[in-house]
Amino acid sequence: MPRRPLVGQGSNSVQLRRYNERIVLQVLRRVGEASKADLARLAQLTNAAIGGIIQDLAAGGMIETLGKRHSGGRGQPATMLQLAPNGAFGFGVRLDRTLIETVVADFSGHIIGRRSHDRILPSPEEAVAIVASDIAELIELVDSDDRERIAGVGLAMPFNLGAWLPELGLPTDTFAPWDGIDFKTMLEEAVRYPVFFENDGTAAAIAELFSGIGQHEDDFLYLFMGPAIGGGVVYGGDCLKGVNGNAGDIAMIPVSRSGLTSAPPPRGVLDILLTRASIVSLKRHIAYRGHPVETRAEIEQAIAARNPAVDEWLEDCVAALAPAIWSAISVLDVPLVVIDFDIDAGLPDRLLADLEIALQETAPEARRPPRLMRGSFGPDAGAAGAANLPIFFNYSPRAAILTGRVADKGAAEDGPERIRAMPQGSRSSRSA
Structure with a gap:
C-alpha cells in the first residue's frame, strides 16, 4: 500500500x-x-x-x-x-505507591516550595483532593503578578501502579481503585491548569537532562532508586521515551534470585531487578530483621545506625545492579550511569563505591565499565522532574x-x- x-x-x-x-x-x-x-x-x-x-x-x-x-x-x-527566574513557573506532582509530593519551581528549575505526604497511596479521589489543596497553598508563593506565567502541572507517576505489588510488599486491594483511572484528566479538572504526564523515571531523567548533569553530559543511563527503581535514557542530548514511554525501565531487567530470606519468591526461574534494588526491598529486609521502619526518616536512621540488615541488603542490591547495568550498557553503549536516590544518610555513596568495584570485577573482556555519577536532585528528583515537565514541553526546542x-x-x-x-x-x- x-x-x-x-x-x-x-x-x-x-x-x-x-x-x-x-x-x-x-x-x-x-x-x-x-x-x-x-x-x-x-x-x-x-x-x-x-x-x-x-x-x-x-x-x-x-x-x-x-x-x-x-x-x-x-x-x-x-x-x-x-x-529570568520568574519567566515561568511549574507545579510538579510526584505520585508514587508510598508518597505524594507537590512542589512549585521557577523558570531556572529552583524549587521554591513543597508539600509532602509519606503514606500509602489513597484512592484517586482523595489523592486529587490532597494535590489540589497543596497547589492552592503553594500558589501563594508565586507573586500575584506572575501567576499568569504558570505553565502548568507536571505529573510524574508509574504507568502501572497496580503492578508488581507482591515484589514491593504492598497490599493489592489498596491499589485496585486505580485500575483504568485517568488521573491526569481528574487532576486537570480539579486544578484548572494543563497537566503534562510522564512516567516517573522519564520525568526524573528529564530533570537531570534539563537542569542537572545533562547540562554537561549528552549520553547517559539514568537510574532513580525510590520505593521502586526506575530510570530513563539520555542519548545525544535527547531524552528517549520509547514507543510506550518505558525506555530506561531497568526495573524489569531479569536478574538471579535474591539471596535474602526476606525477598518474596520470584514468579519464575529468574527474578526482576525491582525485587532486589529498591527502597521498598531495603525497608522490607530491615523489618524482617526485627526493626520495622515506615518513613524515609526511619530508614535513614537505620542506615546511620549501621544496622546489619542494611549491609546485607546493600550486598544483595549491588550483586543485582551490576549485571543489570552491564545488560543495559551493552545495548545502549553510553559511557556514564547517573544514579539518584530517595534517601541518603551515606547510603548512596556506599552503594556507588561498591557498585564501581562490582562493575570492574564483572567487566566483559575488552570492555570498560561506565563511569558512575550521583544524580543532582536526591529525593527531589521525581518532584523536580515533574515540575520541569510543563516548562520543558512549553519552552524547549x-x-x-x-x-x-x-x-x-x-x-x-x-x-x-x-x-x-x-x-x-x-x-x-x-x-x-
Whole structure:
C-alpha cells in the first residue's frame, strides 16, 4: 500500500522564530549566563537574528541582564544575560505507591516550595483532593503578578501502579481503585491548569537532562532508586521515551534470585531487578530483621545506625545492579550511569563505591565499565522532574515546532518525539 503524502508538514518564519527562541533559552539554561555574542555563537545564529530574539525574550520577561563583563581586551564590556527566574513557573506532582509530593519551581528549575505526604497511596479521589489543596497553598508563593506565567502541572507517576505489588510488599486491594483511572484528566479538572504526564523515571531523567548533569553530559543511563527503581535514557542530548514511554525501565531487567530470606519468591526461574534494588526491598529486609521502619526518616536512621540488615541488603542490591547495568550498557553503549536516590544518610555513596568495584570485577573482556555519577536532585528528583515537565514541553526546542504540530499548552499530547537538549539554530532561519 503506498504511503499517504504528508500534509501540512512544512514550516514558516513564525515557527522558525519560535524554535530559535527556545534554542536561545536552552543555551542559557545550559551555560548559566552568556553575552549576545556568546549566544549567537552557541546557537549558530546571526547577530541580527540573535539581537531580535534577545529583545523579544527580554520584553516577554523570559531573560534578564546580569551586568557587564569585560573580556580584558579592547572595546566595550559585554552585557551578560541569564534566564529570568520568574519567566515561568511549574507545579510538579510526584505520585508514587508510598508518597505524594507537590512542589512549585521557577523558570531556572529552583524549587521554591513543597508539600509532602509519606503514606500509602489513597484512592484517586482523595489523592486529587490532597494535590489540589497543596497547589492552592503553594500558589501563594508565586507573586500575584506572575501567576499568569504558570505553565502548568507536571505529573510524574508509574504507568502501572497496580503492578508488581507482591515484589514491593504492598497490599493489592489498596491499589485496585486505580485500575483504568485517568488521573491526569481528574487532576486537570480539579486544578484548572494543563497537566503534562510522564512516567516517573522519564520525568526524573528529564530533570537531570534539563537542569542537572545533562547540562554537561549528552549520553547517559539514568537510574532513580525510590520505593521502586526506575530510570530513563539520555542519548545525544535527547531524552528517549520509547514507543510506550518505558525506555530506561531497568526495573524489569531479569536478574538471579535474591539471596535474602526476606525477598518474596520470584514468579519464575529468574527474578526482576525491582525485587532486589529498591527502597521498598531495603525497608522490607530491615523489618524482617526485627526493626520495622515506615518513613524515609526511619530508614535513614537505620542506615546511620549501621544496622546489619542494611549491609546485607546493600550486598544483595549491588550483586543485582551490576549485571543489570552491564545488560543495559551493552545495548545502549553510553559511557556514564547517573544514579539518584530517595534517601541518603551515606547510603548512596556506599552503594556507588561498591557498585564501581562490582562493575570492574564483572567487566566483559575488552570492555570498560561506565563511569558512575550521583544524580543532582536526591529525593527531589521525581518532584523536580515533574515540575520541569510543563516548562520543558512549553519552552524547549523540538523539531515538531518547525512543522506546526506543537501547541504551547498541548505539547505533552504530541507523543514521544525526540527532544533536543541544546540543538543548533535552524539554519534556514539564520536571519529570522
